[in-house]
Amino acid sequence: MRTALGWALRGALLGGLAFLVFGPLANLALWAVATRWYYPHKLPVTWGFKYWNEVFKPTSDAFAALGTSLLIASITVVVCLLLAIPAGYALGRTRLPGHRIVLLILLLPQAFPNLAVYFNIARLFYTVGLNGTIAGVVLVHALHGLVIAVWIAAAAFAAIDADLELAARNLGASALRAALTVTLPLATPGLMASAIFVFLESLDEFTGTFFVGVPEVTTLPLVMFTASLAGNYQIAAITALVLLVPSLGFMLLIERFLKAETLARIG
């Protein structure tokens, strides 16, 4: 009798949690395939993919924004990794003089609410002509992704046995060659995770783009935001799904790339 009651309670709690986790996602998915839906109808009145054509036709704002978003995210990954790989190597493999202060500075963007910094960046960019340009948005996204990218890279390099590199040095390889041909390939899974993370962060970034990019550079999150505030819930839901699917995929795959302890270090 007690076990039955226990399972009923567990079932109710887990069921409630499932409802709260998936309910909002389900509501979004329903709006993506609803063509008309209004009170008091509990489900969409008419269904269909009419709005998908609107979003994905090559002349639409959303489709152009998707292209801009993918371009910005790709460049951001390159910029971020170029900065994060050397820094992560230095921090993960060696004892730098001033190790502590370097870490402290690199962690700063995570420790301050960044919205106020973003509009001051926008003000600076305005004076040098970077406001409203792809390059300006990439810089802001790279700043946003850099902390995590360095952190993951440092963890990935720290996990590699330093003796492997020493063996290569003993066989006559230069320091650079040993780092590039021995350590770097071994760190690839961690760096891949870092790259995917930076890509997604850039794809999803809203606040920085809102201040630095608008109105010249429009990314997908901005299209979603505008559509939502204008009451175009179908457009908002479809663009939100485009942003959501890669994020959920990353959540499901991340364990293959990163051990929980590395993931914990992200925090």
Added chain:
Amino acid sequence: MSDQRPTLVLLVAPALTMVLGLFVYPLALSLVSAFTARDGQPSLDNFVKAFELYGADIVFTLVIVSVSTVLIGVLAAAIGGYLTLGAHPAAVAVLRALYRWPLFVPFIVAAQCMRTFLAKNGIMNNVLDTLGFVDVANLSGLLDWRGIIITFVWKETPFVALLVSGAMAALDRATIEAAANLGAGGLRILIDIVLPQVAGVMLVGLVLAFVTMLSVLSVPIMLSGGSPTMITVDMAFRVNSYSDYGVANALGFISYAMAGMAAWVYLRRSVAGAEAR
């Protein structure tokens, strides 16, 4: 090693330059601007104006973010605790598969999900109505301060729960089993034995969640249009509508101050942790 120093400094220099130039410098500008009047003289005018115009919003922001942080902490402890101590493998497996879904969902997408889910005619009201708990006709939806808190908790709990459950899994099981043998119940073990040992990790997770929530712009705009609202919305408004960087930066300074104490704790712990490894 000393001959490697210049090379190593070169390796971190680009990343450091980026953070110094694009974060520390604008941060310093924002501080100067907050304490400078329109005529260029140092003054507290911006703060007087910020408190006059947005005093209620400042309190509102602090309450929303604090309440959300407490709820996230309680839920993360409960989830981590059940994953670590739960006696039923099937229930543990279901919970493990469930709680993480919102982890990487962007705030703006979470906001759009909740904007429809919590609306008068959203799935939440409609399901409760169908089950007979409420009547939708009498409800107005939760699109106000409650919606903001629900969205924050929904989005940030998985992150803190992931950190906390990871730390819990790494604990020495012997003390837990000893307490269980002495007859302590699950809740007692969680509160008296497990939580004190993961308090540091919990703190770091909650501080990061707190700071993150303080700089989210999309959620307050999309979940609650009216007044009072969060100061992130006020900052965007001062900048975009009036180009009033003084008051916006004063509000920014207030948000730094809210995060400041918490952030200091986090930075010290992170640096200590990185040095330990």
